[in-house]
Amino acid sequence: MTAQAQPISKNTTRVLGRRALLLPGLLICIALLVMSVLWSITLGAAEIDAQVVYDALFNFDETSFEHLIIQTVRLPRVLSGVIVGASLAVAGAIMQGLTRNPLADSGILGINSGAAFAVVLAVFLLGNPPLSVYALFGFIGAAVLAGLVYGLGSMGRGGPTPLKLTLAGVILAAFISSFTTAILIGDQETLDKIRFWTAGSLAGREMPLLLQTAPYMLAGLAGAMFISRQITTISLGDDVAKGLGQNTGWVKVVAAFFVVLLAGGAVALAGPIGFVGLIIPHVVRFVVGVDYRWVIPYAALWGGILVTVADVFARVIIRPQELPVGVMMAFVGAPFFIWLARWKVKR
Amino acid sequence: MAAKSEIKSTWVVVRPRQLPFSYRMDRRVPLVALAILLFTGIVLVMSISYGEYDISPLEVVRTILNVNQDHPDYKNYYLVVHTFRLPRILVAFLVGMALAASGAIMQGITRNPLADPYLLGVSGGAGLAAVAIIVWLNNVPVSVLPWAAFAGALITAVLIYTLAWKGGSSTPIRLILIGVAIEAVVGAITSIMLLFGRIEQVQQAYVWLTGSVYGRNWEHVHALGGWLLVFLPVAILMSRQLNMLALGDDTAKGLGLRVEWQRGLLLIVSVALAAAAVAVAGTIGFIGLVAPHVTRRLVGPSHEGLIPVSALFGGALLVLADLIGRWAIAPSELPIGIVTAMIGAPYFLYLFYRNRNR
Secondary structure (H helix, E strand, O other): HHHHHHHHHOOOOOOOOOHHHHHHHHHHHHHHHHHHHHHHHHHHOOOOHHHHHHHHHHHOOOHHHHHHHHHHHHHHHHHHHHHHHHHHHHHHHHHHHHHHOOOEEEEEEEHHHHHHHHHHHHHHHHHOHHHHHHHHHHHHHHHHHHHHHHHOOOOOOOOOHHHHHHHHHHHHHHHHHHHHHHHHHHHHHHHHHHHHHHHOOOOOOOHHHHHHHHHHHHHHHHHHHOOOOHHHHHOOOHHHHHOOOOOOHHHHHHHHHHHHHHHHHHHHOOOOOHHHHHHHHHHHHHHHOOOHHHHHHHHHHHHHHHHHHHHHHHHOOOOOOOOOOHHHHHHHHHHHHHHHHOOOOOO | OOOOOOOOOOOOOOOOOOOOOOOOOOOHHHHHHHHHHHHHHHHHHHHHHOOOOOOHHHHHHHHHHOOOOOOOHHHHHHHHHHHHHHHHHHHHHHHHHHHHHHHHHHHHHOOOOOOOOOOOOHHHHHHHHHHHHHHHHHOOOHHHHHHHHHHHHHHHHHHHHHHHOOOOOEEEHHHHHHHHHOOOOOHHHHHHHHEEEEEHHHHHHHHHOOOOOOOOHHHHHHHHHHHHHHHHHHHHHHHHHHHHHHHOHHHHOOOOOOHHHHHHHHHHHHHHHHHHHHHHHHHOOOOHHHHHHHHHHHHHHHHHHHHHHHHHHHHHHHHHHHHHHHOEEEEEEEEEEEHHHHHHHHHHHHHHHOOOOO
């Protein structure tokens, strides 16, 4: 396999031309992620300097108000952002590789809205459901919608073309969102609990919810790394992959399962945040090439950085109010999508 | 189109001697139109008679015709029919007409059977403008809303069209994909507005965004009716150009059509129709998709017949959807946009399946 992966990466232009640079690059990205996390923690209604942040993290003092803020409010929030960003970016990378479709993204393909509907339904039916239910419903919703969109979009000649997948995603999202709205219209209480969440937000994420959903996403990330080699092969096309002796159907099922874990968990935690899974994989492939063994870790790190930084801006831009990070991502992501649609989608 | 082409028996041609104008439609058109009107009439009467205050269908007709003034309940009947139910149902009908005609034009322009004002970001633009007006200004007269919505929708449409423009033309696939992206931005701005409103207002806005004809009055009927009176005839008159565009850009150019210019004009007409509908009733999806399709199967693909008949069909569908929405979970009611989504999505799946090889 390595022998086959090598010529592929040699043929592609990429910014990091030499394989030897990939590992140091990864370390630099980890450093950047840690820095953006610390930056995010220091910013907020109460100014807290770096020293106090360090103390709060490593010498926690229960009597200090600032330490409490950091441990109960800011840390869960920023960690949620990191893991959500990483999950969405990796989910997007897998989907783009699997469907060979440059426009794949869990938001555009309607998977987020499926998870959102399921979560709203859970809140509506159960009132105040235990946190584990959020994640469970998120997964079910994401899985059902992903299956429907992919099934619909890949009917007919030419398989899942970008246009067909996008249309199927948009229409099914519109359909399922109308049910979400139907529930919210009838029930002011649910609406109030959930309206910030439906726009995709990291505000008020607390440790328990993070701890409930994070294992699934971490499992998804690990799983994605595990099958990254197979994804590289399949991203060359079904015929090539089959020719190389890969059981493509099986790989697709396993990969789809990880996508559902990642996207469903991210939505259950932070609401539907679009475009992360669209932008990051493109940028990453541009920099590190098409070998998914590198694309996936890079995508995870950059996804985490992007969402963390976007969340910082979302909090700072209209102080003292704050925007949901999903809205920020739409402003960043839509122009990128337009660029892709204009220059990267062939008829 | 040769002026003296032999008229086949399946066509009905109107060609006045004095006017520089001819109109050719399929022979099935008048028949189908009549059937739809009849159906609409029946549903309309049923819809008016149904409700918390039941009125028998016969009395409904007599109240509308104003021939039962000696009836003991006449005053109540008059109030319920003329003030509450008739205007709302008429609004549903007109909205359906506007959306269906708009959808028919868009499907013609993009040559994509899945195009729909809702899909192309136009409804979103109109909705954003209207939400902005509602949130920022108090007590806006209803007649202003269509203008604001038109402006919002036109800006979005022009933006989409410009961004889809590349190498001298705008291909359908780019129009649709970029429409999706713009819709996301517009949706983000709309949700910002919703986030910072008070919860009661937000809930109203949610209802409005899903599409609802609840509590619409004569003012809405007049505002929307005026727009339809202007733009529907224009759309029908331009159907010849639309027919040529549907043959493909190259063929249309070969026939002497200024392709981009006509496409732009048609886009404006279609945007105006959709915007007026959105301004009055919020974003109602799927009607612009479903109505032209069903109609195409009834009267064929020629737009002279397609546009008016699908307008009527869209109107009929929405009147029916409104009745279903009021009846399904009575005494509460489902917004009409949810009903259309529930009817439209399965139909879309079917369409998608039929077009899977395109």
